[in-house]
Amino acid sequence: MAHLVIATNTKAMPKLDGSIKSKVHDFFEKLSSDDTNPSLHIEPIKSAVDPRVRTGRVDLKYRAILFRIDNKLGGDTTYIYMGTWMHDEAIDLARKSMLRVNPINGTLEGIVGELDGNSDRKKRVVVPDFDNKLNRAVAEESVPFLVGIGYTLTDLTDKLGLDPAIAELAMKAADDNEIIDIAQHAVAWEGSALLDLATGISIDDIRDKHAFDDEPIDTSLDDDEQVLKALERPASKMQFAYIEDDEELRRVIEGGDFAAWRTFLHPEQRKYVDANRNGAFRLSGGAGTGKTVVAIHRARHLMSLNPDARIVLTTFNKTLALGLLSDLRSLDPNITEAKQPGDPGVYVRGIDALAKAALDQADDSGPACEAVFGTAFEFAGRTNSDAVWREVSQSVETDLPAHLKASSFLEHEYVAVVLANRITSLEQYARIARPGRGVRLSRPQRIAVWKLVEAYRRHNRMEGTVSFPEVLALAAEHLRLRAESGVGAAADHVIVDEAQDLHATHWALLRALVAEGPNDLFIAEDSHQRIYGQPIVLSRFGIKIVGRSRRLTLNYRTTAQNLQFAVGILSGADYQDLEQSEESTAEYRSARTGPTPVLIECSSAGDELDRVAAQISEWIAEGIEPSTIAVLTRGQSDRDRFVRALGERGIEARALDSNPASAGHVQALTMHRSKGMEFSRVVLAGVDDTHVPSAATLRSVPEEEQAEALLRERSLLYVAASRARDELVVTWSGTKSALLG
Known part of the structure; x- marks a missing residue:
């Protein structure tokens, strides 16, 4: 039986249609069960750069490129799959492909050759208009971007291990956007390191984030053994992942994205997933940095350590909780789902539903009522x-x-x-x-x-009624009294997503759910996205972070241009995190580039409706799936107005409230509802000085709380702007919102 490792999709690999995907899956099944099966046609390539390279028959037209790694200690053979191409292309590419262990950092690198026969990696990187920009920079005697920050070529090659050709290009780049362009054409770990370089952080910090400081790989081992050791490195796992079973294999293939977050994690993310801690841990990070991904993987990891563990995975509301549950099931369809708090498995609910479930388990709510209200009473x-x-x-x-x-x-x-x-x-x-x-x-x-x-x-x-915050307070008190009685805590681990929006009684509940101790609370939050409630300090609820706090900075969702626009909305405002420390956007960067956001001033409300419809029609004509296009508004009445107007202009649109998104329709939703979602194209509509910030909302807030209310309005616009993956358009009529700068 052979082990199977899948590499992230190389840039040259064509997208495979459904029929080919199913054949790739069948090929893998046969390979895993018996790699000597004659129907696989696993064949070496004459005059190959790397003698381990093989191709295998997917069907008569397509072949897979693989590397065969033999275990000299008597274990099973490992095949590393690099992709599937048309027959002749696969042969040509395989001949120039290679697998190597980076001598500086021990990371495994898989490089697929180019059809033009050019093996010079420097020439493989195509940066738009790079040569012209470089010539202009030389003529103007401007200092290249990384040189200006203080890096040297030696830093990139001898300390990080970047390929010299890639490093040379990076050192000539005029700005951070050119660094991002180069990163998109490099192997996985190199691209990540380049993005870190663009933020100006130290070489030592970059090495630490990628776990380059682990013990060096023993060079006395033969080449294949070194490859197997390198596969275990966190940075290698950015490009390569062991496939454990047939179900996981099918999900990866059918997903069509071999770099999918479900399988591949950044070394920094993996560290936060796997680490054991003596107490509560807080993970912060901007929109799209993968906090939710880490939280879901964390739940799975804790279950793998103890199948009988009682784990609570919760978030701000029901809609977000359903998303967590869906993603958890996609990550591991076999994971044990708990039916109620206290059962073994992962219990996934919105935090208000979690409180109700905990309180419903109480045989007698009287003692909790006495403690919270001073008297017991029946409520329904x-x-x-x-x-x-x-x-x-x-x-x-x-x-x-x-x-x-x-x-x-x-x-x-x-x-x-x-x-x-x-x-x-x-x-x-x-x-x-x-x-x-x-x-x-x-x-x-x-x-x-x-x-x-x-x-x-x-x-x-x-x-005979109680409010939801009162239910939370009662549930927290019931759990506290339960623990004091000797029964113990209801959960072993609690994982919280979107924690910035939780209020005081939420935190009282979370603290009461799990006893203080190792791996008790895992908290994912971004104070810049707090659009509900007031600031909270965790220590006031008995949640002690004490240095167990880290921040993610690499955005996987939005382009660099969209990220820059979204972060610009926060400029000039002071935010504090859940430990009452200053929250910063420093070092935030994106892994992708794209068009600059378009700001459109309209002459009237009617003109705005026309121009939004025209933009959406243009996207649909380009082949963009309508359901990946969203119109976001500050309030429901404006949302409904745009739904009607788009319909009148021949565009099918649906208002998104508690219902799921519908295929074939443009989605129209409020900025609040967009939280936790993402779309390929987004229109922020009605961003004028009356709607954003909401004049009506600010009027209802006491003068002393105006500053905090304005922060929430700023955060709301930031959340909305950061929903766009590829293109962002902002429209208004009248006076432009001051939050746009």
């Missing part, structure tokens, strides 16, 4: 918090100014201060600290606010 329904706060603020006489009687202020105060601290009396409320609330309250004002809190709770007791 859910409170409409906004309506109840408005009612009590109007019916209960107080001297509070209008902004302190607003339902938004009262709800935030209730959740962040009262529920978070299990306050049941005025005496407790009068003494409690209110960090992060922004609005100072005098003692008379606290007394008045407490009168409204009591009225709110009295109303809910009479109605």
